[in-house]
Every structure is written in C-alpha cells, then in structure tokens.
Amino acid sequence: MLSGLALVGAVLAPLAPAHADGLETEFDKTFVARPVQPAAMPGQAPQLQASQLPPPRIQQAAQPTAQTTKRTPPASVRPYISSRSQRSYSGALGVQVGGLAEDSQGRIGVAAIDLTTGQTVSVLGDTPFPLASTSKIAIAATFLDGVDNGRFSLDARYPLMVPVKSQRFSGFAAPVRPGAMMTGRQLIERSLIHSDNQATDALLAVIGGPAAVNRWIRTTGIMGFRLDRDIATLVRDDGEYNPAQMIDERDSSTPMAMAQLLTGIYQGRWLSASSRSFLLGTMERCETGKRRLRGQLPGDARVAHKTGTLNNTASDVGIVRAPDGHVYAVAIYVTGQGGHAGRDAKIALISRAIYDGYIGPSGSYASAQR
Template identity: 25%
Template sequence: MRRQIIALALVVTALPLAAQRDHAALTRRLDSLSRAWLAAGPSAGASIAVVQGRDTLLLEGIGERDHEHALPATPTTVYRIGSITKQFTSSAIMQLVEQGKIGLGDPLTKYLPEYPQWRTVTIRQLLNHTSGIHSYTSNPDWVKTWNSELTPARIVDFVARDSFDFAPGTQYRYNNTGYVLLGMILDRVTGTPYPQLMPTRFFTPLGLRGAAYCPSDITSADDARGYDRGATAITPAKYLGMSHPYSAGALCMSVVDYLRWQTALTSGRVVSPASYALMSTSDTLSSGKAINYGFGLAQGTIGTHRVVQHTGGVNGFNTAEMWFPDDSLRVVVFSNTVGSNPNALARSLAAAVLGVQLPPPPTAGARLSPLEGTILGRLDSLPAQSSFYAKDLRTGREVAIRADVPMNTASVIKIPVMILAFRDAEAGRLNLDERHTITAAEQRRGSGLLQTFAVGLQPTYRDIITQMIITSDNTATDIMIAKVGLPRVNRLLDSLGYRDTRLRMSVGETFRQVFVAADPKFASLSDREIYERGFPNDSAAERRNAAFVQDSTKWLGRTTAREISRLLEQLERGQLASATSTTAMRRILRQQLYASRLPQRISFRAGIAHKTGDWPPLLGNDVGIIYPPAPAGPLVIAVFTNGNTGPFYQLEATEGRVAEDVLNAWAGP
C-alpha cells in the first residue's frame, strides 16, 4: 500500500515550479478545510482523498482511527463504507446482465420464487429503489436483533408480510431490502455467497488490498473503530452484526482502495460503458418522471458541475464519494463517526477545487446551543433550502432554525383537512361511517393506493381520511377537500390564528399546473384527462419540475415549521377537537406508512405520529409528535426542505438523524 501512495505523490513532483506552488496552496486549503471540519464536527477521525486527473491534491488521514488508544487515521485506514456498497452490488448485477444471465425486466421471483408476493417487482426496480417493498431498516423489531448474526433470508423476513409502500415503479423510496434481495439473487445465480463473491469478482482482480466483507469485530490494526456523535460527546457505536447490512452496506475498504475502484468503474474496467451509463444516469418512474438515482449511484450538481455520488452510513461510520465526470475530479471522505457528515466536507473540498462559492450558513456567527448547532450543521450540509422547529411539550424548550420561513408543504397540508373533517363529524356535517363511491374523475396519480382499485370502490369517509394520511393518498385527499370545502379549511386555519398556513388548491389542480408549465394549452384538461396522461416526461420536464416546486403560486399548500408545529401541539393537547376525535386523529397519524425520515432511527424506542410531504428528489418534509418513554413528554418536530439537488436518500437520512438528535438531547439516548 505504501507503493500506491508514493506513486500518487510522484505525479505532483512532475509539475512545473509555478504549478507546484499553485498546487501547494490548494493542498494547504484542502487540508485546512478538512481539519476545520474535524474540529467542528466533531469526528474521531477520517481519511480523505482529492484527485483531479492524474494530480493527487490531497491524500491524508486526520484525527484518530481508534479514539481510546489514540491511534491515528491514515490513508490506508479501513472503514465500513455503508451504502457505498450498493454500487458494488449493482456492478455485479450488471455484469450478469451483460452475460445474459439476468434481465433488468425480469421479475425477482424468477430467481427467488420463495417471494411470490413480490412477483410484480423487477430487477430494475430493486436497483433504482422503486420496488415499493418496505425497507427492513425501518422495522423496529430488526433493531432488537443487532447483536445476532442473521441470514439474508431472515433479514428479508422482517418485511416479507408487509404490504407494498406503493405500486412498483410508481414512486422512488430508498430501500435496503431491495439490495439485500439483489445480493440473494447474486448468490443464487453465481453459486457463490456475496461475502466470497466480492473478493473474487472485484477486490483481487483490481488490487483492492484493504477491501473485504466487513467482520463484525475489528480484526486488523488498520481497521477504524466506529463512534457516534451526540449533541455533546463522541461515544463508541452500538454493536451491529455485519451479516445485517449484507449486500446493501457491509463492505470495508480504505480511501485508496476506493479510488482504485472508482477509477476502474468509470473507465470501463468493471462494466461496459453502456452499463455504467445506466448506473450513473437518473432513471425514471413508470410515469417518466426522473428520480436522480440510477443503479447504486445518485446524481446531483455543485454549482453547474455534474456529480455522480453516493454516501454511506452504518453503525459508527459515515462515508461520502463523488465523481465529477466533466472535471475529472474524485473526492472521497471516510469517517468513523456517525453524525460527522463527511458529505458536507466532500462538497466543500470539491467546491474549493472547482472554484464554486457555496452559500454560508444563514445563522453564521449566532450563539447556538449544542443541539441547535448539531441540527444546523446537518441541515446546512444538504444542497437544499431547509427549515426546522422542535418543542418539548413538557418543558417548553425549543429549537428554531429558519422556522418562520414559508415553505412548500406538499402533502403535510393534508393534516388540517383531516382536522376539519373530524370537527365536521362532531358538528353533524359529516358521517364518517358513510360510504363514498369513487368515480373515474376522482382518481389521482402520485401517492396512494385508491387509484389502483377499480372505479366504484366504496370506502367509508373514515377510511378515506385514513388513506389520505397514512399513504398520503391523493385520490382520498381530493375527495375530502371536495367534501369539507377548500375555503373552509383556510377559514379554520385563520380562526386559529395561523397566517402562513394555507391550502392553496386541490391535488388535481396542482397536477394540472404541472401540465400548464409544459404548455398553457393544457389548462383545459379535465382531472380525468390529466390522470390518464400521467406526468409530462419530455426532455425539459426535470428542469421545469425544479422550478415548479420553488414557485409558491403552484404549491399545494404553504406553512412554516413553527406554525405546523403549533397546530400539532394543539392537536396533542386536545385543543382542536373532542377527546374521542383527538384520539382517532392521533391514531391515524401513528399509522403513517412512510418511515424513512423522522422515524428512521428512533422508531424502536419511541412512538411517533407524523405526516410526510414530498416531491422526490426535490422536496421532502416530515412533521410529527414523538412519544418518548416516561418521564419525558411529547416532542413536536417539523422539518421542511425544498430545491434539493443531491441524493434524496441523503435528505431522508439527515431528517432521521435530526429526529434522533432531538430525542437524545431531550429524552436521553
């Protein structure tokens, strides 16, 4: 490995003297950014590589790979890379596709017939996270087994009896179960278990000397120990048997190993250029909408510079890697501290090389509490606008970050629709047990399951309200908006003192505006015609969508993090409806199906009643009430994002960590 580092360094000595001076100045800048990040994190340690073309700008370890024994991190320190593993899994699948042994359109049951409930899911949908299969990492029962070693089949069993999160191909939702299933398919097709397949197929041929399927315990002096970053201290990470991440996140290597891998992958030495193009280009939903994710790789931008990237997170470790194809720039940051946010450092390093000015934190210079500083750091690492509010209802303490900035609610605005419906039921205006016959004109695309049933289905209004919240069903939403009346929703909000929270239009009208943005002639389309057309999928659709979610005149609804949190507080305190209705609404919110944001890291130790709202990959919100064990009281929390240009799974993971930060700080770890 020493020879590898020397070979990389020799490139620098071949430069002219003036270029060497410029190179030295940039290297000092990159080193300074890295050490400032380490101190501010804080993180126990990290290894960092920045290479442009054949020029190694930075290759170093900072901090400690072993905090207890003060052992330094080096470029050859071996880290658990978490979900960066997925590109190795997708590469192995694509090799088999090239060999004609697997088809991207094949149902997964062709290779795993023991899962007939998923017979409509294809290999492609597993690769691009559009399968609709529930992610086992969101199952609270899974967390209880971390100390045990489990087979891949046992891991999948955690969700094998769950219903689909959505119809396959219709939505994007980051999903670790899908990549475990891909590993099982590799096992079945190649006849070699995944832990042995990776060395024979990739590590040995490519000379990745430190790469391995991670052992559950440290076995080498080069291995980094994993830590957690809380609001006040760094502590050893919770134990996780490494059979659990399997082909979704169980590989280990150094940054030098990863540089070799990334160079081979992007130069056609792992898969064909055509296969790599599929992996590294935004795939689409069945509607034609782009999702900013390919096969094991995500797409984004820094300034005007295209980047292919992925991050990783597994107990004790966070990692980030970036490849800028138009600039021949590679950035890799591996950290042994969860919560240290290596992606923020990777973005800063890339920006320094590319000459891109990243926006400074809006509250720079303010005096922040440790919890507020941690949350601000996480949110500001996202390439997105964000706002946040949290309140401990027992003590009254709060954290507010841009909490009064009006934000695009997306489906979060469905909460006041539910509240008005229950108030109408109490007043005798609405019978929740009355059945409604769904017509063709009422069907809506996007989230929800009611659109998948034949016209004429007759759910009760109680059922319709439940679906509007727990699956964010758009068909249900427009039925309820029509039933209670859009103006009455806003009059209710106004009467409660909410000036920045409004329902602006129906879902059907929102989708009509999507078509109008493409061509004003579509303004006359009926709701049914819009439903039948799906979504525009022309070459300019992605650009229009990015502008659409930012245009407040096109929003389904608007609110602020503070106002929606106050509405949830009133709901929790029983100030909006009777005790019976309050209990019913709380129960519905606690049944929320989508658990990849706020509940992601806390559902095993706290209940949560919440509502999501999203337009992946541009916008992802989650608001709710966390119920920690006694003696702690309920915690209200709201996170909003918009204009995201990075991987959506990274946005969701950040929201999950923010919820964990709040819970740890106010209710104990």
C-alpha cells in the first residue's frame, strides 16, 4: 500500500505553485494526466480474475461536429433566477449566513444541521448545485453498503479506471480503460483523501455505475440528490454551462440533501459501525480544500469533509466536531465570486459563521436554542 506521505509527494511534485495545497483541481489534473502507479500488492489480498473485471469502455475519439460544438440544453438545465427579495431566514444565525451567501457575484447554497440541538440553517437549501467531487462520499458509502452485505470487500483488488482521450460531448460516457489494481480500501482512501478520479471511477465500475448510487440514496429516503455520469465523463465535459447563472440538475445535490446524507452517515443509520468509522475516519484525513471548510476554524475542531471543484464552482461538505462534543453537518456550494480564491474564501467565511453560531465563543446562540 502506498503510504500517505508517498502519495501526497507524488501528487504535489509537478504542481506549481508549491503552495497549491487546497486546489482540488490541481490534484484532479495530476491524477488524470499522470496516474500514480502503486507498488505490487502483497499476495494476501484476494485477486479478481479477468472475468470479474469491469470491461474496458474504449471508443474512437470523435472528430468535432456541429453536434459537439453547438448543443441544445437538455431539459435538466434552466436559468437561475435570483429571488433575494423573497428570501427569509429564521434566527440571528440564519440572517447572518443569508447575508454572507448573497448571490450578487454568483449563487451560493448552504445547509447546516446541528446534531446536538436539531437547529438547521438553509440558504437555497433546496436548489440543485453541482456535486463535483462531493459525490465521492455517496459513491464510497454505496460501496461500503455492499461490503456490509457481503457483495464487495475492502481487501479485494479492483482496477483503476483510466480515461482515454476523447472529444468533449463525443458520447454519453467518456472512454476508459482498466489500470493498476488496488484494494477497495485503497480506492476509497485515494478517492476521499486525494480526490483521485480514477479510484472513484473504479468504485463506480464495481458497484454498477451512477444508477447504483441513486438506488442506494433512494433507500435512505433523501430527496434532491442525483448522479448521472462517472467522473471521467464529468471532467471531460465540464464547463458546458456556467453554474453561477444556470442550474443543471445532472450530477447535482441540494445543500440540504447533502447535509442529510452526512447526518445519517454520522448517526449510523445506513452503514455498519465499522464502515461508518472507516468512512468518517478517511474523510478526516482529506488533503484537499485546506482554505475552505477548515480554513478559519479553530485548530482543535475535528473536520471530516470532502471538497468539490469544477468550472466556476467550489464546494466543501462535512461533519464538524467541536472540542466540547458539539457536532453538526454542513454543506456549502459556491459559484462565481471572481475566481477560485474568492470561492474558497467565501466557503471559509460561511463555515466560521456557522461554527460560531452553533458553538460560538460566547455560546449565546447555542444556549438560546437548547
């Protein structure tokens, strides 16, 4: 197994500038362009036979055509219409977060659930936002549900799914080929800690694709989550619509749906104790987004989270645990804001406001809600 230090070193080596610690897009580009090849695994882990491997999905790269350069928006895409004058928020924290999440520079969605008091905060909480790599939590959870039910194993080895170059929009699914073999445990760790797209698509291939994730989500009763494409296709076709101005329901989640997913995982509703512990523990080791959800939080706050980054959008979602035991789930999706740094800064600012509102230096808000 690759050590965490070796993997981070392999990922960061070609990056510029050297301080690109929070830039998930750089991690993603590195893995897509130059996948890390793991060392040979010890013989004790079960090895899949060739007949058990997902078939390669390879196609000839299409030449640009009118269909690939001019596309009619699907029914799942619609313009975003601001309704600032109609917004209302409950409580002082809701008003504060609503002010921070105003949409003059791009729409922002926020949902937080205080797991100690039950208090919720929502800004565009029922509006779809691009999942980007925050989908990797649901993908890992679906795999772990299969582990709990004996269909998959954390010790079995599965192939990475390596993208094959193709023209944008040249097919429903981007072509991929099997790559190096890794254990299920390694795939989840690479997917959640380093946002490795090839590892995530390996998990998707094992469980049966996006449809399997949607089926599992339906068993939880959560509404507002939808996965349509694997990561290779999502990255290849990224940038078709501006998420600050358009709502694309494909590969999207409402902030509240994501907060509910995180809440249920933390509370142990759908996974075994061992799978829950492994999933949350892995999310606590997330290396991306150091300037986002964690950016302004106290150093002793424990954050189990996953970031997401695509064209003109950034996100960070997770479980935050304060030193006094106070716990809450939070999902923040940001578009626009003038660039990557602006989106990171906005996430960090909203994250700190929610932390102070729920836990707070004075505890006034949390006390009033108990």
